Amino acid sequence: MSHLLExxxxxxxxxPTNVLNGLDFSLEKGGVTTILxxxxxxxxxxxxxxxxxxxxxxxxxxxxxxxGAMATADITRQGIAHVPEGRGTFVRMSTEDNLNLxxxxxxxxxxxxxxxxxxxxxxxxxxxRRTQQAGTLSGGEAQMxxxxxxxxxxxxxxxxxxxxxxxxxxxxxxxxxILKRINVEEGxxxxxxxxxxxxxxxxxxxxYLLETGNIVISGTSQSILENETVRRSYLGY
Amino acid sequence: MDLFLQQILTGIANGxxxxxxxxxxxxxxxxxxxxxxxxxxxxxFSTYICWSLIAAGVPYWAAFFITIIVSFLGGLxxxxxxxxxxxxxxxxxxxxxxxxxxxxxxxxxxxxxxxTIKTFPSPFPSGSFGGLIGLHEVGMFFVTLILLLxxxxxxxxxxxGMAMQAAAANPVSAELVGIRVAWMLALGWGLAAAIGAVAGxxxxxxxxxxxxxxxxxxxxxxAAAIVGGISSxxxxxAGGFLVGIIENLAGTYIPAIGxxxxxTVALVLIVTVLLFKPNGLFGKTIVTRV
Ligand SMILES: Nc1ncnc2c1ncn2[C@@H]1O[C@H](COP(=O)(O)OP(=O)(O)OP(=O)(O)O)[C@@H](O)[C@H]1O
Ligand SMILES: [Mg+2]
Numbered sequence: 001m002s003h004l005l006e007x008x009x010x011x012x013x014x015x016p017t018n019v020l021n022g023l024d025f026s027l028e029k030g031g032v033t034t035i036l037x038x039x040x041x042x043x044x045x046x047x048x049x050x051x052x053x054x055x056x057x058x059x060x061x062x063x064x065x066x067x068g069a070m071a072t073a074d075i076t077r078q079g080i081a082h083v084p085e086g087r088g089t090f091v092r093m094s095t096e097d098n099l100n101l102x103x104x105x106x107x108x109x110x111x112x113x114x115x116x117x118x119x120x121x122x123x124x125x126x127x128x129r130r131t132q133q134a135g136t137l138s139g140g141e142a143q144m145x146x147x148x149x150x151x152x153x154x155x156x157x158x159x160x161x162x163x164x165x166x167x168x169x170x171x172x173x174x175x176x177x178i179l180k181r182i183n184v185e186e187g188x189x190x191x192x193x194x195x196x197x198x199x200x201x202x203x204x205x206x207x208y209l210l211e212t213g214n215i216v217i218s219g220t221s222q223s224i225l226e227n228e229t230v231r232r233s234y235l236g237y
Numbered sequence: 238m239d240l241f242l243q244q245i246l247t248g249i250a251n252g253x254x255x256x257x258x259x260x261x262x263x264x265x266x267x268x269x270x271x272x273x274x275x276x277x278x279x280x281x282f283s284t285y286i287c288w289s290l291i292a293a294g295v296p297y298w299a300a301f302f303i304t305i306i307v308s309f310l311g312g313l314x315x316x317x318x319x320x321x322x323x324x325x326x327x328x329x330x331x332x333x334x335x336x337x338x339x340x341x342x343x344x345x346x347x348x349x350x351x352x353t354i355k356t357f358p359s360p361f362p363s364g365s366f367g368g369l370i371g372l373h374e375v376g377m378f379f380v381t382l383i384l385l386l387x388x389x390x391x392x393x394x395x396x397x398g399m400a401m402q403a404a405a406a407n408p409v410s411a412e413l414v415g416i417r418v419a420w421m422l423a424l425g426w427g428l429a430a431a432i433g434a435v436a437g438x439x440x441x442x443x444x445x446x447x448x449x450x451x452x453x454x455x456x457x458x459x460a461a462a463i464v465g466g467i468s469s470x471x472x473x474x475a476g477g478f479l480v481g482i483i484e485n486l487a488g489t490y491i492p493a494i495g496x497x498x499x500x501t502v503a504l505v506l507i508v509t510v511l512l513f514k515p516n517g518l519f520g521k522t523i524v525t526r527v
Contacts, residue, residue, distance in 0.1 A: 072412035105415030
């Protein structure tokens with residue numbers, strides 16, 4: 001498999017404080033990769049650095065294109081959809097307007113209408129809520145909307161920041177099953193950040209372990225699962 | 238009864254002024270999520286540009302549309318050159334900039350066109366409608382409605398209009414769906430300046446043209462926008478007429494108010510509505526889960 005995203009020497013900071021200290025990692029095309037790490041390790045910051053939402057330096061290549069210095073909107077237009085921490089839906093707008101906005105950079109009207117129906121087929125509850133203000137959706141519905149809006153971009157790469165956050169276990173299972181389907185059926189590559197390491201490793205084929213801004217372990221999910229340190233600190237057995 | 242009807246009609250006529258200005262206020266609010274206190278002075282400046290064009294022999298409607306385009310570009314330029322560099326600055330510096338803009342436009346207009354009061358032509362026939370309301374006011378009423386329809390359609394049915402609202406409400410998420418937020422802000426300033434120009438050109442035949450023409454009126458414009466609901470162009474127009482009517486009736490029937498204290502009516506309305514219905518009488522209630 002070839003690399004979809006290749007990151008070298010990635011630094012990121014908020015004001016004077018450095019958060020990422022030169023990360024090297026790559027994502028395989030069509031794969032699901034996860035970044036694990038404790039609170040404050042820099043997982044969210046890594047996704048933000050890819051999307052150009054924080055001050056960063058280093059090389060970030062999306063296939064042939066260098067996106068390391070691009071503005072967020074332009075990175076999105078390269079096909080990277082980001083489901084941010086806290087979902088980031090447009091709370092005053094309806095569910096369907098949120099989905100429409102997800103396709104803002106596209107011009108194919110017919111394709112957009114088709115994709116809205118596809119999102120509704122993945123998440124039927126959203127269809128029932130199509131005219132409801134997004135700010136009034138339940139946590140689970142809002143998370144589905146956030147994922148659905150990201151899909152409306154027809155992304156090459158989906159960045160997911162703790163999609164399970166605040167959801168009931170049953171909803172989490174359902175959401176991850178759908179994410180897996182999207183990955184397999186539509187070939188959307190994913191970079192997944194999760195607190196729930198067991199869930200993330202089950203879903204992903206590759207994993208990186210981040211500790212205070214440095215990658216300390218990397219490998220296939222299988223090898224990570226068998227790693228003693230990871231087991232003890234992140235899986236709890 | 239006759240006096241009452243007359244006061245209502247005068248109120249509607251004044252209301253048309255406030256409604257027109259309130260539309261500009263709503264426009265900028267939708268685009269940048271706060272008020273532009275220099276809006277009145279910008280509109281005044283635009284009106285002078287139109288006056289100069291007409292004085293130079295340009296036909297009224299040509300001057301009207303040239304002014305709209307120039308104002309649009311001017312609004313765009315102000316955002317790019319003055320507002321954008323302040324993007325991350327605290328609120329206080331924004332207020333200082335607004336005060337600065339007010340001073341700059343006011344004194345520049347005074348320097349170029351001096352402070353003598355000028356008449357400004359109306360595109361509508363002179364005379365009145367059954368002796369009750371001037372034909373200019375009637376024409377202005379329709380201009381306001383056309384403007385309202387245009388703004389409503391822009392926000393409701395166009396991609397850019399939706400994107401502009403999204404950019405104002407949640408800039409981070411807007412960028413994440415590919416909206417170039419910086420350009421949306423500039424566009425919002427441009428459109429607000431253009432609408433303000435229309436308001437100025439419609440108001441000037443009534444209040445006459447001078448650098449301070451907008452001083453009191455803008456407050457009514459804000460009152461109209463707040464009473465109607467800052468999130469709703471239709472509400473702002475309704476609010477404009479309501480403020481016009483209430484102001485007139487209060488001035489006539491409450492002796493203590495008279496014509497000197499009319500301006501306080503605007504303030505009282507703002508405060509009352511903000512207290513009891515913060516989203517305005519016609520504004521969309523914003524429901525958020527906490
Ligand atoms: N906006 C900000 N300004 C300053 N510091 C920040 C900001 N956001 C994050 N940080 C700091 O950067 C570090 C990494 O934060 P980040 O959000 O990337 O962690 P995380 O791995 O996603 O944590 P969590 O699992 O709790 O979401 C933390 O020390 C945090 O305090
Ligand atoms: Mg995080």
